Amino acid sequence: MYIQQGTKEYDVAIVGSGAGGGMAAKVLAESGADVVMLEAGPWFDSEEFAMFKWPYESPRRGASIPEQEFGEFDACYGGFNLEGEPYTTAPGTNFAWFRARMLGGRTNHWGRISLRFGPEDFKARSVDGHGDDWPISYEDIKPYYDRLDREIGIFGTNEGIYNEPGGIFQPPPKPRCYELKVKEACDRMGIPCIPSRLSILTKPLNGRAACHYCSQCNRSCSTHSNFSTPSVLLPPALETGNLEIINHAMVREVLTDGNGRATGLSYVHKPDKKEYQVKARIVVLAASACESARLLLNSKSAQHPNGLANSSDTVGKYLMDSTGTSVAGIFPQLFDMPAHNEDGVGGMHLYMPWWLQQANTDFPRGYHTEIWGGRGMPSYGFMGGIQNYNGMFGDGDGGEREKGGGGYGQQLKEDYRRFYGSVIGFSGRGESIAYEDNYCEIDPDTVDQWGIPVLRFHYNWSEEEYKQVRHMQLTYRELIEEMGGTILGGDMPSREQGYGITAPGQIIHEVGVTRMGEDPSSSVVNEYGQAHDVDNLFVVDGGPFVSQPHKNPTWTILALSMRASEYMVEQRNQGNL
Ligand SMILES: Cc1cc2nc3c(=O)[nH]c(=O)nc-3n(C[C@H](O)[C@H](O)[C@H](O)COP(=O)(O)OP(=O)(O)OC[C@H]3O[C@@H](n4cnc5c(N)ncnc54)[C@H](O)[C@@H]3O)c2cc1C
Numbered sequence: 001m002y003i004q005q006g007t008k009e010y011d012v013a014i015v016g017s018g019a020g021g022g023m024a025a026k027v028l029a030e031s032g033a034d035v036v037m038l039e040a041g042p043w044f045d046s047e048e049f050a051m052f053k054w055p056y057e058s059p060r061r062g063a064s065i066p067e068q069e070f071g072e073f074d075a076c077y078g079g080f081n082l083e084g085e086p087y088t089t090a091p092g093t094n095f096a097w098f099r100a101r102m103l104g105g106r107t108n109h110w111g112r113i114s115l116r117f118g119p120e121d122f123k124a125r126s127v128d129g130h131g132d133d134w135p136i137s138y139e140d141i142k143p144y145y146d147r148l149d150r151e152i153g154i155f156g157t158n159e160g161i162y163n164e165p166g167g168i169f170q171p172p173p174k175p176r177c178y179e180l181k182v183k184e185a186c187d188r189m190g191i192p193c194i195p196s197r198l199s200i201l202t203k204p205l206n207g208r209a210a211c212h213y214c215s216q217c218n219r220s221c222s223t224h225s226n227f228s229t230p231s232v233l234l235p236p237a238l239e240t241g242n243l244e245i246i247n248h249a250m251v252r253e254v255l256t257d258g259n260g261r262a263t264g265l266s267y268v269h270k271p272d273k274k275e276y277q278v279k280a281r282i283v284v285l286a287a288s289a290c291e292s293a294r295l296l297l298n299s300k301s302a303q304h305p306n307g308l309a310n311s312s313d314t315v316g317k318y319l320m321d322s323t324g325t326s327v328a329g330i331f332p333q334l335f336d337m338p339a340h341n342e343d344g345v346g347g348m349h350l351y352m353p354w355w356l357q358q359a360n361t362d363f364p365r366g367y368h369t370e371i372w373g374g375r376g377m378p379s380y381g382f383m384g385g386i387q388n389y390n391g392m393f394g395d396g397d398g399g400e401r402e403k404g405g406g407g408y409g410q411q412l413k414e415d416y417r418r419f420y421g422s423v424i425g426f427s428g429r430g431e432s433i434a435y436e437d438n439y440c441e442i443d444p445d446t447v448d449q450w451g452i453p454v455l456r457f458h459y460n461w462s463e464e465e466y467k468q469v470r471h472m473q474l475t476y477r478e479l480i481e482e483m484g485g486t487i488l489g490g491d492m493p494s495r496e497q498g499y500g501i502t503a504p505g506q507i508i509h510e511v512g513v514t515r516m517g518e519d520p521s522s523s524v525v526n527e528y529g530q531a532h533d534v535d536n537l538f539v540v541d542g543g544p545f546v547s548q549p550h551k552n553p554t555w556t557i558l559a560l561s562m563r564a565s566e567y568m569v570e571q572r573n574q575g576n577l
């Protein structure tokens with residue numbers, strides 16, 4: 001095979017342009033380092049995307065297509081199945097792996113829920129004996145969270161809840177009508193329901209406009225009012241003139257020298273399918289947690305026979321995803337509402353943080369609750385099965401609404417006018433414990449379309465997680481009844497049905513497969529994401545997480561990547577790297 005070797009040696013080569021990679025590129029390019037970023041997907045510009053489109057502008061009304069799992073107006077090129085890039089799961093186990101392939105990775109679509117991990121989250125083993133403590137504390141990471149708040153922007157409120165630390169917030173948007181209904185019920189039940197914390201601007205910041213409340217954040221944002229890497233981190237990095245981005249570059253492995261140190265990357269350039277190499281003094285992996293583990297495991301050499309940075313045999317292990325389940329109800333008080341605008345940011349304005357820290361629950365750790373509903377712009381398939389509601393809620397006069405049926409013609413139109421906006425749902429996102437037995441490894445029998453060996457996943461929920469999800473189900477059902485609604489979807493799922501728990505991976509918070517720690521025999525990287533075995537190799541995505549609290553991971557990926565990248569700058573300046 002002919003390999004095209006670049007002659008230039010960069011200071012830093014970064015794999016991936018999502019949250020972790022984008023932050024590393026900004027910090028390092030602004031420090032004066034000569035940086036090359038290899039990104040497997042195409043260029044992406046949110047200014048030219050679909051924020052202002054109507055569903056009827058597409059012959060498919062925005063329905064999903066193979067390249068865009070969440071719909072063709074959704075700003076994420078990717079999904080759980082990528083053509084030519086399979087992964088496998090071991091028999092008797094289950095894992096769903098979502099991957100983005102584009103500049104900015106999943107940050108073009110993500111929900112922007114940006115919750116800080118709290119003091120107990122970093123030291124949870126010391127609190128309840130499960131999992132492991134992180135080698136850092138909240139105080140170590142707090143200054144970086146503060147800077148994210150100031151530099152990227154986030155709205156929210158400071159509530160004084162110990163393990164839900166506040167921040168430097170812009171004002172939150174007002175709750176919508178249905179959210180106020182939820183809050184009233186929560187107040188009666190003693191559950192906190194507070195303004196959400198999303199990385200969306202409600203005031204202009206650093207040349208970026210405030211949100212104009214079009215509710216279409218999943219389509220990225222043409223006015224750069226929400227956070228994505230291409231909107232916020234890459235433009236200043238490119239302005240330095242120190243960052244070169246190579247798109248369509250599918251990295252195959254990390255290259256090393258006879259001493260086992262990293263020397264660069266080898267990649268397939270997708271358009272010509274040829275093999276290339278770039279040289280660099282420092283290699284930074286940010287391909288998303290499992291992709292970075294895959295790269296390490298595929299980078300075997302005489303010095304690293306078990307895969308790169310894997311002398312501890314820990315790469316791929318302690319894989320975690322959040323637990324999840326959802327329950328929705330329909331609320332007659334919201335039927336036949338006059339048409340009104342409930343747009344806001346593209347996400348919830350209120351949420352419910354975990355509130356039972358001191359209670360004696362039958363499972364460790366906790367969960368938060370995301371609220372959804374309302375009268376946003378309909379997307380493809382909205383209120384599917386609406387004809388089933390018809391006849392459930394009559395007027396008691398024996399008229400048309402008592403009859404049921406419908407599903408077409410005048411009856412269908414009337415049903416939409418009647419029921420639209422009257423469904424409210426609750427989705428739990430809970431903490432799972434890190435177990436060595438939940439892991440990914442290289443599948444010896446399967447390669448992708450470029451001949452790169454793929455991952456095989458082994459993952460099962462434990463009894464703790466089922467109990468946690470049972471608690472979510474019971475809480476949401478009680479809430480819906482408290483609010484005077486009718487639960488949709490029938491009886492509560494049984495234990496045999498897993499209480500309705502999502503498959504591992506489906507919440508798309510996979511982290512932990514290159515865990516950080518002080519002990520090189522039981523962890524892959526140190527507190528700065530630096531590989532114990534290879535001092536010029538760093539991991540800055542979710543791989544280094546030691547635990548995955550119920551809080552969504554990306555704000556912490558960004559903070560850790562900023563911290564790691566500044567450490568790299570410091571070490572370069574001292575001549576250590
Ligand atoms: C629908 C959805 C909603 C979400 N909502 C939230 C939320 O509200 N809050 C939250 O905190 N998180 C949320 N997330 C998760 C969040 O998107 C991720 O945690 C975050 O983007 C991870 O950043 P990353 O840099 O590790 O990976 P990514 O953002 O996935 O970026 C990885 C990049 O690496 C590239 N790449 C991969 N392999 C290679 C290779 N071999 N060679 C070259 N390039 C490669 C990919 O193309 C991609 O661009 C959500 C995700 C999804 C999909």
Ligand code: SF4
Pocket residue numbers: 051200201210211212213214215216217218220221222223224225226344345346
């Ligand atoms: S809701 Fe606000 S942040 Fe989201 S896409 Fe619209 S303008 Fe941008």
